[in-house]
Amino acid sequence: MVNSKPTDARTGEVEWFTDPDGLFGNGYYETQVVALSPERTRREVGFLLDHAGLAPGDRVLDIPCGHGRHAVELAQRGIHVTGVDLSQPALARAAAASWEAGVDLRLEQQDTREASLEARFDWAITLFNSLGYGEKTDDRATLRRIASALKPDGALILEESNLEYTARLIEREEHLRDGVYVTDYAYRGVWDQPVYHMHVWNPETRRMQVHVLWWGEDGVMRETLADIRAYSFEELSGLLEDAGLRTVATWGDYDGSALEPESKQVIIKAQLA
Ligand SMILES: C[S@@+](CC[C@H](N)C(=O)[O-])C[C@H]1O[C@@H](n2cnc3c(N)ncnc32)[C@H](O)[C@@H]1O
Numbered sequence: 001m002v003n004s005k006p007t008d009a010r011t012g013e014v015e016w017f018t019d020p021d022g023l024f025g026n027g028y029y030e031t032q033v034v035a036l037s038p039e040r041t042r043r044e045v046g047f048l049l050d051h052a053g054l055a056p057g058d059r060v061l062d063i064p065c066g067h068g069r070h071a072v073e074l075a076q077r078g079i080h081v082t083g084v085d086l087s088q089p090a091l092a093r094a095a096a097a098s099w100e101a102g103v104d105l106r107l108e109q110q111d112t113r114e115a116s117l118e119a120r121f122d123w124a125i126t127l128f129n130s131l132g133y134g135e136k137t138d139d140r141a142t143l144r145r146i147a148s149a150l151k152p153d154g155a156l157i158l159e160e161s162n163l164e165y166t167a168r169l170i171e172r173e174e175h176l177r178d179g180v181y182v183t184d185y186a187y188r189g190v191w192d193q194p195v196y197h198m199h200v201w202n203p204e205t206r207r208m209q210v211h212v213l214w215w216g217e218d219g220v221m222r223e224t225l226a227d228i229r230a231y232s233f234e235e236l237s238g239l240l241e242d243a244g245l246r247t248v249a250t251w252g253d254y255d256g257s258a259l260e261p262e263s264k265q266v267i268i269k270a271q272l273a
Pocket of ligand 1: 017018024028063064065067068078082085086087090111112113127128129130133134191236
C-alpha cells in the first residue's frame with residue numbers, strides 16, 4: 001500500500017503534527033476539548049477585543065485555527081474571520097460549529113509554513129501554543145507567512161506558554177528521572193473516557209514529549225506522541241524579528257495583566273517592522 005501521509009521533505013519522515021492519525025487528527029478534539037471550555041474561549045476572545053484592540057468589521061486570520069473555537073466566537077462578534085489549519089478533522093469541526101452558530105467563516109486547509117495568503121488582514125491570531133512543533137526553521141517560515149498576510153498597519157497576537165513558568169512547575173526533584181523531568185496526570189475526555197498524559201521535559205533541549213493515551217468514540221484505544229519546543233520571551237521576540245515583525249506590546253494573561261516571570265502565558269502583539 002502506498003503511504004499517502006505528508007512527510008518532511010528533509011527527513012522523509014511523517015511529522016507528528018501533520019500526521020492525520022496523530023494528535024491533531026481527531027485526538028486533539030477528543031482529548032483537549034473539555035479543557036478548552038466555551039467559557040475559556042470567551043475569556044480569550046474578550047481579551048482580543050478589550051485589550052488587544054480587535055473590533056467588529058476587522059479582518060482576522062486565525063492561524064492555526066484548530067476546530068474554530070476562537071474563529072466562531074469572533075465571527076459572532078461581527079469580525080470577518082479566515083481560519084487556516086492543516087487538519088481536515090479540525091476544519092470539518094470548525095465548519096460544523098460555524099453552521100450551528102449561524103456565522104460565516106472562510107476556512108482553508110494549508111500548511112502554515114508555506115501558506116499562500118493575501119496581505120489583507122488587520123490582525124492575525126496564533127493562539128494556544130501553536131509554535132514549537134518542528135524545528136525553529138519551521139516556526140520562522142510560519143511567522144514569515146503570517147507577516148506576509150498583514151496589512152501595513154496590521155498586527156499579530158501570539159500566545160505561548162511562558163517557558164519560565166512551565167520549567168518552574170516541572171523542574172522539581174520528585175519529577176527528575178535520569179536527567180529528564182517526568183510528570184503524568186489523567187482526566188476525562190469528550191466522550192467521558194479516561195485520557196492519560198505523560199510529559200517528559202528535557203531542560204537542555206527545552207522540548208517536551210507529550211504521550212497521550214485515550215479511547216476514541218468507537219471504544220478503541222489510541223495513543224500519540226507530541227514533541228513540542230518551549231520558547232522564552234526573548235526567543236519568541238527573536239523569531240518574530242527574523243520574520244520582519246517587532247514586538248509592540250506584551251501581556252502575561254488573558255485578563256490583560258502585565259507579563260511577569262511567574263505569568264502562565266506570554267502574549268505578544270507584533271507589527272511589521
Ligand atoms: C494546539 S492547536 C491550537 C489551535 C487553536 N489555535 C486553538 O487555540 O484551539 C494547534 C493546531 O495547529 C495545527 N497545525 C500544526 N502544524 C500545522 C501546520 N504545519 N500547518 C497548519 N496547521 C498546523 C494543528 O492541526 C492544530 O489544529
